Amino acid sequence: MLIGVVGAPNKGKSTFFSAVTMVDAAIANYPFTTVTANRGVAYVRAPCPHVALGLSKCTPKNSRCANGTRLVPVGIIDTPGLVPDAYKGRGLGNKFLDSIREADAIVQVVDATGKTDLHGNPCDSCDPAEEIAFLKNEIAMWIADIVSRKGAKHLPVKDAAASLSGLKISEIMLLSACKECGLDVSDGAMPDEEGLKRIARELVEKRFPIAVAFNKIDVAGTMGNFEKAKLDSGEESEGASGNGMANLFACSAAIELALRKAAERGIILYTPGSADFEVVGTPDDRQNEALRKMKAFLGANGGSGVQEIIDWVVYTKLRGIVVYPVEDEHRYSNHRGEVLPDAYLVPSGTTAVQLAGMVHTDLADRFIGAVDAKRHIRMGAEHVLENGDVVKIVAGR
Ligand SMILES: Nc1nc2c(ncn2[C@@H]2O[C@H](COP(=O)(O)OP(=O)(O)OP(=O)(O)O)[C@@H](O)[C@H]2O)c(=O)[nH]1
Numbered sequence: 001m002l003i004g005v006v007g008a009p010n011k012g013k014s015t016f017f018s019a020v021t022m023v024d025a026a027i028a029n030y031p032f033t034t035v036t037a038n039r040g041v042a043y044v045r046a047p048c049p050h051v052a053l054g055l056s057k058c059t060p061k062n063s064r065c066a067n068g069t070r071l072v073p074v075g076i077i078d079t080p081g082l083v084p085d086a087y088k089g090r091g092l093g094n095k096f097l098d099s100i101r102e103a104d105a106i107v108q109v110v111d112a113t114g115k116t117d118l119h120g121n122p123c124d125s126c127d128p129a130e131e132i133a134f135l136k137n138e139i140a141m142w143i144a145d146i147v148s149r150k151g152a153k154h155l156p157v158k159d160a161a162a163s164l165s166g167l168k169i170s171e172i173m174l175l176s177a178c179k180e181c182g183l184d185v186s187d188g189a190m191p192d193e194e195g196l197k198r199i200a201r202e203l204v205e206k207r208f209p210i211a212v213a214f215n216k217i218d219v220a221g222t223m224g225n226f227e228k229a230k231l232d233s234g235e236e237s238e239g240a241s242g243n244g245m246a247n248l249f250a251c252s253a254a255i256e257l258a259l260r261k262a263a264e265r266g267i268i269l270y271t272p273g274s275a276d277f278e279v280v281g282t283p284d285d286r287q288n289e290a291l292r293k294m295k296a297f298l299g300a301n302g303g304s305g306v307q308e309i310i311d312w313v314v315y316t317k318l319r320g321i322v323v324y325p326v327e328d329e330h331r332y333s334n335h336r337g338e339v340l341p342d343a344y345l346v347p348s349g350t351t352a353v354q355l356a357g358m359v360h361t362d363l364a365d366r367f368i369g370a371v372d373a374k375r376h377i378r379m380g381a382e383h384v385l386e387n388g389d390v391v392k393i394v395a396g397r
């Protein structure tokens, strides 16, 4: 799974990315600081099974365990800023769009203060809610443009689908988008330009689930903009889908980054996503003052909001589950005695034999069966795994 951090310039994308990955990406208060995409690894939270299994500890290898919370890796990509008409190549247009091709979902970072415009330049009172529509529109135009560049007026649906395959848009997805737009393509030909634009908007919804991060919420007076946007989007979408503003989140990437850096330096104990931290080092006066402010912010907002977004995207939008392959189902360990060493983030619906293939392609070929190590029952190849399962794969020679 790969999450793209996306949005107009100067909104805090790289700050968000750095906070969740601890990769040092360039951050600055001007547009187009990021010119090529940065890749890293973020983490989703899961209850570590060592607690429910009554084990005193675990030995994570590909992940971390922080006070009983397993932090499971998920790929993330920080993209260059997107400006209006990026699909025509404006700004870093093509670079931006290319960098989201592989993303399975998007975190759209908007500046909740309203102090930067769609080009990332200073602005007195821009409406952050406008940025939300802008991203969807831009991606839709990009998709429509890719198809219409194929030339023919009534392009065969098959050719349209082929032109979108690089974006991981399948023919089935395309046909379902046409259907949802009420457009009949049973003659095998794509509709006119107007129809194509509608289909492209529908494809954005299907292909790129979006969480909107109202960032810089630590700036005084900003929460009102978030509340307003929530109301606006709720009113708008309630008629359409009834699920309102569920994808809007308030966050402070800057505070999350500062907290993780302080934790890395041993000044505080902080579990990403929590609403508090403990001072364990010896901060100087300046650091003490900053920590005091951050504690107050976390207390008032129930956390920085950043980790919550990653978790929501992975669990709610991408329907991920976390499973733990082991070699010894009694000790929950690998052959070196390391307890619950690996946590795999997989799509819901993953079967035992598919997990075997993810651990090692060879294991799927030699698959004989699997054991549910928590319940001590056997699983067949097609057994669908559940979130939190601990699985021993049994393979032949
Ligand atoms: N107050 C506050 N400032 C923030 C926050 N996140 C980012 N900033 C500031 O916003 C400015 C832009 O941050 P970047 O992370 O470089 O933004 P970007 O979206 O990656 O910018 P481009 O790469 O130019 O598109 C910097 O001055 C950051 O310090 C936040 O949560 N709170």
Ligand SMILES: [Mg+2]
Binding pocket: 013, 014, 015, 026, 027, 033, 034, 079, 080, 081
């Ligand atoms: Mg950046």
